Amino acid sequence: MQQLLVDELTGDRVILAPARALRPDTFRVHADPLPNSVPTCPFCLGNERETPPEVARRGDGDPDTPGWTLRVVPNKYPLVGDGVPGSHEVVIFSPAHDADFGALSGFEAADVVLALRDRTHFHLDRGCVYTQAFINQGKAAGASIEHPHAQIVALDFVPPRAVVRLTRFSTAAFADDRRYRIDDEQGPVAVWCPPASPTPFTLRLAPVDGGSRFDLIDDDSARAVGVALRDALAAIRHTLGAVAYNVVIETAPRDHDREFRWWVDIVPRVTVAAGFEIGTGLTVNTVTPADAAEALRTAQ
Numbered sequence: 615m616q617q618l619l620v621d622e623l624t625g626d627r628v629i630l631a632p633a634r635a636l637r638p639d640t641f642r643v644h645a646d647p648l649p650n651s652v653p654t655c656p657f658c659l660g661n662e663r664e665t666p667p668e669v670a671r672r673g674d675g676d677p678d679t680p681g682w683t684l685r686v687v688p689n690k691y692p693l694v695g696d697g698v699p700g701s702h703e704v705v706i707f708s709p710a711h712d713a714d715f716g717a718l719s720g721f722e723a724a725d726v727v728l729a730l731r732d733r734t735h736f737h738l739d740r741g742c743v744y745t746q747a748f749i750n751q752g753k754a755a756g757a758s759i760e761h762p763h764a765q766i767v768a769l770d771f772v773p774p775r776a777v778v779r780l781t782r783f784s785t786a787a788f789a790d791d792r793r794y795r796i797d798d799e800q801g802p803v804a805v806w807c808p809p810a811s812p813t814p815f816t817l818r819l820a821p822v823d824g825g826s827r828f829d830l831i832d833d834d835s836a837r838a839v840g841v842a843l844r845d846a847l848a849a850i851r852h853t854l855g856a857v858a859y860n861v862v863i864e865t866a867p868r869d870h871d872r873e874f875r876w877w878v879d880i881v882p883r884v885t886v887a888a889g890f891e892i893g894t895g896l897t898v899n900t901v902t903p904a905d906a907a908e909a910l911r912t913a914q
């Protein structure tokens with residue numbers, strides 16, 4: 615039976631219309647493995663001069679030379695700048711063209727989250743009001759460069775979806791959202807399928823004792839989030855194959871002083887927004903969050 619559900623944290627509405635006996639294999643994506651290195655890729659090892667000069671790096675060597683394990687560079691084609699004040703950066707989280715976040719070491723995964731935290735904090739400290747960090751993995755998720763990377767866009771205003779999240783937030787709704795957990799409930803990070811998941815196999819994760827701003831987390835928390843994100847993406851890959859996905863960090867803006875908890879949304883792109891979705895703003899989800907959580911839990 616279909617149900618119209620509201621995501622209490624985002625206000626988004628979804629029609630949950632479970633298709634009977636739909637197995638996770640239905641959504642499985644097959645993709646040829648990527649090469650380890652591509653001569654024309656600006657993010658590959660040895661091509662450091664193809665990006666604007668780096669603003670941060672981890673690893674050895676001089677700026678804009680090999681030896682790095684992670685680089686942060688300004689986006690060559692920024693979404694914001696002169697016309698819309700702000701900043702747009704790219705976090706290249708591995709020199710390997712075929713890196714898969716779900717297969718990173720714990721240290722590598724932690725470094726990505728530490729870099730996103732540091733650069734987010736940098737921009738808020740420098741006068742930006744809101745910073746959006748995200749990963750677009752795969753063409754269906756909007757990635758224009760195949761080499762895995764994360765992005766940060768800093769803005770001088772709070773965007774409308776963030777305003778809605780901040781206005782709607784309640785601790786009770788946040789606790790209730792976690793009813794379909796896939797983690798063992800002992801660790802420092804909770805991972806769950808939201809009850810009003812917009813699309814099949816959407817995951818959400820957050821530190822158990824998190825605050826309102828992602829950029830203010832300590833090193834231990836950042837490392838725990840990195841490992842939990844890595845494990846969540848590995849579970850998605852195990853369940854759905856090489857599916858495209860978005861990872862989106864939902865955090866409070868610089869000057870927010872009301873109750874809020876930051877979290878991460880992971881949205882596998884197994885469906886396409888079509889006519890009904892464009893016309894209505896509703897999404898349609900054919901897999902119940904309970905079933906998705908069960909499949910992802912057993913994939914770990």
Ligand SMILES: [Zn+2]
Binds near residue numbers: 652655658659710711
């Ligand atoms: Zn590459």
